[in-house]
Amino acid sequence: MPAGAPAYLDAEAVHRLAPFGPLVEALREAHLRPPPAAERLLMSQPNGAGQDDHFLVWPAWRPGAAFGAKLVSVFPGNAAQGRPAIDGIYALFDGRDGAPACIIDGPALTFRKTAADSALAASLLARPDARRLAILGAGGQAIWQVRALAAVRPLAEATIWNRTADKAERLAAALRRDGLAATATDDPRAAVEGADIVSCVTGATEPVLQGAWLSPGAHVDLVGSYTPAMREADDEAVRRARVFVDTRRFTLADSGDIAQPLASGEIAPSHVLGDLFELAQGTVPGRLAPHDVTLFKNAGGGHLDLICAEFLFARHKAEQIRAERLRAENDPPG
Template sequence: MTTSSNQVSSIPNLGKQFLAQELTYAKLIPALRKAFASDMVAPRRHVHTLSENPASTLLLMPVWQTHGTTGVKLVTVAPENNEAPSVHAIFILFDTTTGTPLAMMDGEELTLRRTAATSALASAYTSRADSEHLLMVGTGKLIPYLATAHCQVRPIKVITVWGRSQEKAEQSLHAILEQRELPKNIQLSVATNLSKAAAQADIVSCATTSSQAIVMGHMVKAGTHLDLVGGFTPNMREVDDTLMAKAQVFVDTYAGALTEAGDITQALANTCLERSSIVAELAELVSGEHRGRSDEQQITLFKSVGTAIEDLCGANLAWEAYQTSMVRSI
């Protein structure tokens, strides 16, 4: 079997700027709604330890459509790499029928945007329609993306940012202000007291790498929606057992959440969360099989660990935009 030496090198490389321009939330959120109701196949991601000292991990996330495209995201995680970003990612898109490589894409920008859009899609079914106050918990790269995406599906008027470091929280606040898709006239502030901020919020979105609960059950009011994005391993937690016990829980996929999400797996093991309390995955929400929130007083919780379905959805949008731009340039 032979392969042209320049086949891969000649395919377009769609970078961060192109993806940021083309993967708007106005396009991405409805595209994800269709993707989760489609026939995309996404096996559980492969996780390989490359080195224990220093720590280094390789993740492979394959996904395909029988009639359409195939993709794989390659991610390296090196937490001890202090001289460069600790996470690197690329996405490669193929034609499923012919196997031909079509494009390479910046995996980080693709991941940030599809993750935020997925949380917003879930919120459209699970948060109160009149939600106006959004609390962001964390100070990482996802925060401005999540904050902006949530504003696309709910009439957010106030965004509060809380982090362990007030300086980093202020930096996150400024990063939110720089988002071109952020609606005008949003009030932004940094919270110094998490408990008070959570008690005032309609939506609490967490994107941290914490191994211990940060948001506690006694902090949130009736009707609050929790969006948990950060904890993606069984030893990570963002909320406590008390909150898990009182929440109606939704997940992006059962396969991922029931095995990888510490907020889910630990709560199930502690018996404070019953399996029956995990009422729907995103595919069931978008198909209408489950209506989502049914009571204005419910505390709802969406747990996301990420699925390659989201990656392929965003990659298809970007590829279509690239093809259109090439036609226009002729």
């Protein structure tokens, strides 16, 4: 690599450098500070198959430290051709002089960031003894959600539902290899009833989760909806829960799970009790009693991508320093 060229972290490097325990802790520590400035741009075009293709740009800036942007394409029709539906890159810059510092594989960063965001929320909202997990959706993000949640709660079993049954079976098999007692079902209600944590990881535009299915004390993790037209949970699920978001700015208007019940009057803005910064800092209470149903809407945001990109780049530099030191120790004297 030419001198001064930015580093490149491929998917393998991202997953190696970001085990969920340290990554969730880094997110927790970052939420004790003021949030980085962040924006969001979403462009869409009809793809002729009843869905839209999307181009998303999520920039963020932590003054004096770092800034960057994630560039993401979402082409749902790619799945039928055996190609990734989601692709992209993250570009990280040095906040002191503006120099490009690192290019990071976008899907891997998104997998890790999204899952760690949910895991941080679960560590603050889910019951400490949560053992039973329901997963609605078995796409590429699902396995990372399970692994991240397992890093913060003593999960022992998981039940997976997906519209395509064979994908649910494949995810269950992968989770069994991870040591989790995992099974697939063709009934979403059967997956949800009795679950301590329910994680929805779908591209649904109509609810796949009904609030009537939730057991007292359940924690709901909604991941999939990132436009006002997308939705995973029905009004009852939102209405009966203590609701929290990662940030109000990118959730109240942009995620159908919150935007739609707000628009219909099913809930008021005050029904959203707090965000991750307030939860992490202890300025709003999360779970008040073991029987509370809690709900976290994971809408993401450029600030989270920046936090994770900084974490990855710092660990990459530390890895390089260790490798150089080891080479120096092993080189014979000249």
